[in-house]
Amino acid sequence: MLDKSNKxxxxxxxxxxxxxLFILYPIINMIFSTSPxxxxxxLVDKEVIFSILLTLKCSLIATLFAIIFGIPLSxxxxxxxxxxxxxxxxxxxxxxxxxxxxxxxxxxxxxGRDSIFGRITGLSIVGSEVAIxxxxxxxxxxxxxxxxxxxxKLVDYRYSKVAMTLGATQFQAFLTVDLPLIKKSIISGVIxxxxxxxxxxxxxxxxxxxxxxxxxxxxxxxxxxxxxxxxPVAVLLxxxxxxxxxxxxxxxxRGKGDYNKKSK
Numbered sequence: 001m002l003d004k005s006n007k008x009x010x011x012x013x014x015x016x017x018x019x020x021l022f023i024l025y026p027i028i029n030m031i032f033s034t035s036p037x038x039x040x041x042x043l044v045d046k047e048v049i050f051s052i053l054l055t056l057k058c059s060l061i062a063t064l065f066a067i068i069f070g071i072p073l074s075x076x077x078x079x080x081x082x083x084x085x086x087x088x089x090x091x092x093x094x095x096x097x098x099x100x101x102x103x104x105x106x107x108x109x110x111x112g113r114d115s116i117f118g119r120i121t122g123l124s125i126v127g128s129e130v131a132i133x134x135x136x137x138x139x140x141x142x143x144x145x146x147x148x149x150x151x152x153k154l155v156d157y158r159y160s161k162v163a164m165t166l167g168a169t170q171f172q173a174f175l176t177v178d179l180p181l182i183k184k185s186i187i188s189g190v191i192x193x194x195x196x197x198x199x200x201x202x203x204x205x206x207x208x209x210x211x212x213x214x215x216x217x218x219x220x221x222x223x224x225x226x227x228x229x230x231x232p233v234a235v236l237l238x239x240x241x242x243x244x245x246x247x248x249x250x251x252x253x254r255g256k257g258d259y260n261k262k263s264k
Contacts, residue, residue: 027238034235042232048217052237055213058129059197062136066144066193071186074145075174078152096142103138104206107131111207131207136197143196144189151185152178191248198241 042048077089095103109115111134113124125131155178163173179186201215212220214237222230 030231031235031238034232038228039232039235042236047212048214048233048236051212051214051217051233052240054129054132054211055198055215055237056240058132058213059136059194062133062140062197063144063190063194065133065137066141067186067190070141070145070189071148071179074148075152075178077145077149079157092145093142095139100139100200100202101206104135104203107134107138107203108206125207127208127210129208129211132204132211132213135203135207136200139200139203140193140196143192147185147189147192148182151182151188154185155181187248187251191245195241195245198237 073092077085108126110117111125111131112118113126118124125134159177159181160170160173163177164170168176199215200213201219204213205216205219209216214233218230218233218237221233
């Protein structure tokens with residue numbers, strides 16, 4: 001007879017396994033139902049290579065901007081209380097809850113040729129790599145800020161105060177005490193943001209159809225040639241992302257180990 005503790009574990013394991021299988025089975029099925037020859041031909045397809053490199057590059061640039069501008073805002077959210085803070089935090093979370101096609105239209109009304117910016121300058125970001133980066137940044141910045149904010153909240157502010165009593169400025173304490181202690185949260189935010197940027201479709205297609213990021217290339221090939229030619233592109237992107245994110249998770253775990261050693 002199973003005791004209550006074992007029954008509890010089994011129920012939860014079964015429940016969790018259903019979710020894992022629901023996510024994993026379609027991906028595994030897609031990978032193994034794709035012809036190796038077709039996958040190889042896709043791998044050497046110049047259009048596919050360009051699209052994947054463009055996607056990874058633009059998502060990386062968006063993530064770098066998030067690191068530069070997002071960490072200070074995350075620190076403010078975590079360390080300071082001020083009038084209207086909850087409203088500003090809600091504004092930062094807006095991209096998470098609105099349809100991404102609506103996000104693309106919102107960006108288009110600000111940066112398109114018919115916008116105030118476009119009429120004054122005669123410039124438009126539509127159809128450019130800048131627009132891809134902006135769309136990726138808009139829809140994914142919330143994930144980065146929230147991850148880093150939660151990291152700052154877990155760090156005792158007294159550590160920084162001790163550093164400042166020993167002669168460090170607040171900025172020096174921020175660089176040498178706070179940032180190293182939230183390295184894991186920063187890496188988690190980077191992973192979430194980069195992944196979200198790579199997968200973005202709705203906001204980008206409003207602003208940019210050409211040059212094609214991989215999500216749009218998959219859609220384009222499905223519309224023009226059917227599932228047979230869209231599937232290998234999707235498989236290739238999944239495999240590349242899987243390798244990248246496994247490496248980043250390993251780095252994240254090593255950062256966690258370094259943090260635990262420092263804590264001791």
